[in-house]
Amino acid sequence: MITEKTITDFIYREADLLDTMQWQAWLDLFHPEGRYWMPLEWQQQDPVLQPSLMYEDLLLLKVRVERLAGERTFSQKPKSRCHHLLQAPQIVACDPAAGMFKARTSYIYTETRGDVLERFSGWASHDFVQVGDGLKIKLKRVDLVNFDAPFGNIQLFM
Amino acid sequence: MDRYRNNAFAIDALVRDTEVHRDVYVDPEIFELEMEHLFPNSWIYIGHASQLAKPGDFITANIGRQPVLASRHTDGSIHAFYNRCPHKGVKIASEACGNTGKFFRCPYHAWSFKTDGSLLAIPLKKGYEGTGFGNAQANEGLSRIRNVVVHRDFIFAQLNDNGVSFEDYFGESLSTIDNMVDRSPEGKLAVVAAPIRYMHTCNWKMLVENQTDTCHPMVAHESSAGTAVKVWKREQSDSTETPMAVQLYGPFMSPYEFYEQSGIRIWPNGHGHTGVANSIHSNYSDIEGYLGQMVAAYGETRAHEILGEVRHNTVYFPNIMVKGAVQILRNFIPIAVDKTLVESWVYRLVGAPDKLYERALMYNRFINAPTSIVGHDDLEMYERAQEGLKSNGNQWVNLQRLYEAGEQADVTAVINGTSERQMRNQFHAWAKFMTLDMDKRVEAAE
Ligand code: FES
Ligand SMILES: [Fe+2]
Numbered sequence: 001m002i003t004e005k006t007i008t009d010f011i012y013r014e015a016d017l018l019d020t021m022q023w024q025a026w027l028d029l030f031h032p033e034g035r036y037w038m039p040l041e042w043q044q045q046d047p048v049l050q051p052s053l054m055y056e057d058l059l060l061l062k063v064r065v066e067r068l069a070g071e072r073t074f075s076q077k078p079k080s081r082c083h084h085l086l087q088a089p090q091i092v093a094c095d096p097a098a099g100m101f102k103a104r105t106s107y108i109y110t111e112t113r114g115d116v117l118e119r120f121s122g123w124a125s126h127d128f129v130q131v132g133d134g135l136k137i138k139l140k141r142v143d144l145v146n147f148d149a150p151f152g153n154i155q156l157f158m
Numbered sequence: 159m160d161r162y163r164n165n166a167f168a169i170d171a172l173v174r175d176t177e178v179h180r181d182v183y184v185d186p187e188i189f190e191l192e193m194e195h196l197f198p199n200s201w202i203y204i205g206h207a208s209q210l211a212k213p214g215d216f217i218t219a220n221i222g223r224q225p226v227l228a229s230r231h232t233d234g235s236i237h238a239f240y241n242r243c244p245h246k247g248v249k250i251a252s253e254a255c256g257n258t259g260k261f262f263r264c265p266y267h268a269w270s271f272k273t274d275g276s277l278l279a280i281p282l283k284k285g286y287e288g289t290g291f292g293n294a295q296a297n298e299g300l301s302r303i304r305n306v307v308v309h310r311d312f313i314f315a316q317l318n319d320n321g322v323s324f325e326d327y328f329g330e331s332l333s334t335i336d337n338m339v340d341r342s343p344e345g346k347l348a349v350v351a352a353p354i355r356y357m358h359t360c361n362w363k364m365l366v367e368n369q370t371d372t373c374h375p376m377v378a379h380e381s382s383a384g385t386a387v388k389v390w391k392r393e394q395s396d397s398t399e400t401p402m403a404v405q406l407y408g409p410f411m412s413p414y415e416f417y418e419q420s421g422i423r424i425w426p427n428g429h430g431h432t433g434v435a436n437s438i439h440s441n442y443s444d445i446e447g448y449l450g451q452m453v454a455a456y457g458e459t460r461a462h463e464i465l466g467e468v469r470h471n472t473v474y475f476p477n478i479m480v481k482g483a484v485q486i487l488r489n490f491i492p493i494a495v496d497k498t499l500v501e502s503w504v505y506r507l508v509g510a511p512d513k514l515y516e517r518a519l520m521y522n523r524f525i526n527a528p529t530s531i532v533g534h535d536d537l538e539m540y541e542r543a544q545e546g547l548k549s550n551g552n553q554w555v556n557l558q559r560l561y562e563a564g565e566q567a568d569v570t571a572v573i574n575g576t577s578e579r580q581m582r583n584q585f586h587a588w589a590k591f592m593t594l595d596m597d598k599r600v601e602a603a604e
Contacts, residue, residue, distance in 0.1 A: 038529060040354065049512055051351045051504065051519050053529040059393060060403055063386045067531055073381035075538035150355035150499050151528035153537055 002130055004091045007103050010135050011126060015084035015107075018157055023065040026157070030058055031129050031136035036157070038142045053147065053154075068155075075153060080113040082156045092125075101128035101135060109158045120158065121145045162187050166593040173589045175565070176558040176582070180547040183361040183555075189495035191592060196476060197222030198317035199591040201327045203478045203489060204228055206505070207311035208348040210236060214257045214273055220491065221317055226303060227251050228313055229258070231273040238303040238315050239275045244296035254352075262300070275300035310339045311347060318595060322427070330570060331429035334472035338482035338505070340464045343455040347485065347505035356500040356528045360540035362477060362492040363588075365500065368536060369471040369479045370432050370580040372417035373559070375410045378539055382531035383410035400443075406521050409438035410532065417575045420470070426568035428475030428587025430580040434572050437470035439483035445513045455509075473580065475587050484521045485514070496544050502526035557581045 010029075017026040030036075038053040047055040056064070067073050085108040092102035102125070109120045127139040142158045162168050162185070169191070172179040181188050204219040210230035217228050218241055225241035227250060241249050243264040250262050250271070261278050262271045270278040277299035280286065291297055305316040307324040312335055314324065321327075339347055358365060368374070375383070386407035390400075400408070421434030433439070452461035472480045477490045485507060491499040504518045525532045547555075560577035567586040573579055 040352070048516050049519070051354060052523055053354070053527055054523065055520075057403075059389065059401070060386075062393070063382075063389045063407075064531060066389055067381050067385040070381045070385060072384075074378070074542075075381070075534040148352060148355065150357040152357050152359065153534045154529050155534055 001133075002094065002096050002101060002135060004094050006135065007091055007094060007101055007126075007128065008089050010128070011089045011103060011105055011124075012086065014137075015086055019083055021081070023068065027058070027061060027065060029137050030061070031131065031138050032058060034058060034137045034139065036061055036140050036142070038144070038147070038158070040147055042147070053144075054142075064157075075155065078114050080111055080155045082112070083110040084158075085109075089126075096130065099130060101130070102126065107158070111154060111156055113153075113155070116152075118152065118154075120154075122147075122158065124158065160187060161185075162191055164597065166596040166598050169592050169596075170589050173585045174554075176561045177554040177556055178585050180553050180555060182585075182588070183363060183544070184495060184547050186495045189361075189492070192492065193222035195595060196588065196592045197492075198224075199321050199594045200476050201305075201307070201314045201316045201322075201324055202476075203312065203474070203487070204238065204315050205313050206347065206349045206503070207236060207308055207313060208346075208350075209255055212257065214259050215255070216251050216258055216262075216273075217255045218251050218253065221315065222492075224317065225249055226315065227300070228306075228315075229262075229273045229275075232260070235274070236306070236308055236313065237274050238306045238313070239300035240303065242301070243269060244277070244299060244301070245269050250300065271299050275302055310335060321594065327427055328429065328474070329425060329427070331425040331427075331431075331472070331474065334431060334469055334480050334482055337464060337467045337469070338480060338485060340456075341452075341482065341485070342507035342509055343451040344509040345455075346508040348508050349503060350506050351504070353489075353501040353503045354522055354527045356502070356526065356533060356537075358498040358500060358537055358540060359496055360498060360537070360544040361496060362490045362498040363584075364540045364543055365488075365490045365498060366473060366475075366477060366479070366584065367581050368540075369473050370422060370430060371578075372420075372422075372432055372576050373414070374536075374539070375417075375438075376413060378535045379410045379532055382535055383407045387411055402443075402517060402520060403524070405442050406517075406524055407532075409441070412438065414576060420575045421572055422575050422577055422580050423570070423572045424580050424583045425570050427590075428584040429473060430583055431469045431472035432575060432580075433468055433470030434575070437468045437483070439470060439481075440468045442483075442517070445511055445517070447511050448514060451510065473584065475584055476591070481521075485518045486522055486526070488526060500526065557585070 014029055036056045037047050040051045040053050044050050068076055087106040089103040089105040092104055093100040105124045107124055111118050122144040125141040128135040129138045172182050202221045205217040205228060209217050213230050213232045215230045219226050226238055227241035228238040231237055241251060243250055245267055248264055248266045250264060269280050272278050303315050304319055307314050339345055390404045420436050422432050423434050424430040468483050479488045485505040487503045489501045493499055502522050504522050506515045524530055527533060557578045560574055
């Protein structure tokens, strides 16, 4: 039975997998049709015909993860690390009958590489599907408060 | 101590036939002189007319260090000004774009200006009676930029009133912009969204040079494009169609021979492009319905001619790159000697299927975004160059590849696609426009 706690635990575990760089376990959280989306507009509706910072399916996410460990991935020498500080997730929907599971989580994200440390703030919205007696990510949407600012490289996942 | 100010000779000496001195990338004084001379002497892209659709619409930009403003007047004409109030200098418009209504109103003391820049009203006008205000420069309203040319909706401005004319400056190179516009069945492009912005901690010229550097993709992008190809080969299983994403990433890994034979074309004044015979954009799959629309609009022959141009990167000296086949313009905006803001604009082909816009947006976020893995590869190299150039071991950057003795400057030519000649072409133009308005008598005195 999927409960609100199932959703909350999932979100904390996801952040933990990212912070501990367990990329493969992180990828396994996604449904095969899952997407990771970072909009470039305020309250953006369309990931395809409006510009986004990222809109990646599982194939593209795998490319990113595999690239992080690549022998010739020069932008990862030295390697980046990250840290998620999450507020308690807000459960937007938890309706097993309708198969609706959604949450929104406010966060502060830190990415560091070498001597440089960058901080970002935003909201992560999760849409889940039930698979067996667990959840998989159908959509992880990452809205930065300053999505329109000119950033340097953002190399890991928020 | 100024080493380069008022010294055209010293600036010219930074550019040799096959080398440039590291000061062009790392010296703050050179950067200041670029802002004061190179940018005002050049024709600079400030925006697209579709961003000024209605009267009162405005956009802001910078030319060198100078803030400028362009607006659509009530009669439909486009005007450009220095973005400062004639009273005490307050910036009139502070946002990237917007609509000001019937007039601009300065937020400080409410002087107001028509959208053609002329002075509309001053509160308590009586206070200026008998002061001779009629003869003051302030009475003219916003200071006008006289040299503004709108070429097929691309707005260019030149601050120096004694510079090279628009036609002489760009010449045949405008064919890339023309081709990009012609790719719309209605011959029209539209900006419908904000650009992707990406901050680079390196000199702006490193980005410009990289646009025609064809010896780096298969090396630097092995990590991104190479991994994409590898993962796709492994995961594709029985799928017969290559996803759009893989079509966009894949060609970056083309071998040297591919780039050699695809060719580079150079033009006078530092403009040039890669992808003459073919390019990394050559083999994208067709988008349903598009060719039919193009044939209906232009006829069979012309439609194929337009779509047959698959130019890769066209550099418009000094600081934009246009990519016709995916409707992208990258603006390399200098902030400091080691800081550059990149704005990547995508144009929508008016009347064409949505799928083309989707592909252009996808290309932009794959290649030009702070979240783009291909972009990470490039930026890492620029940052390392910015660091490495501090070394005194060798103060010259080598641009010798496929150099031929007696190479002509300011000519049109098609050459081997792995040549560094376009970079030499740019630096010839760099020295020319840096020193165009400098007193050259200093040289005689040396
Ligand atoms: S500074 Fe603009 S009205 Fe005074
Ligand atoms: Fe590159």
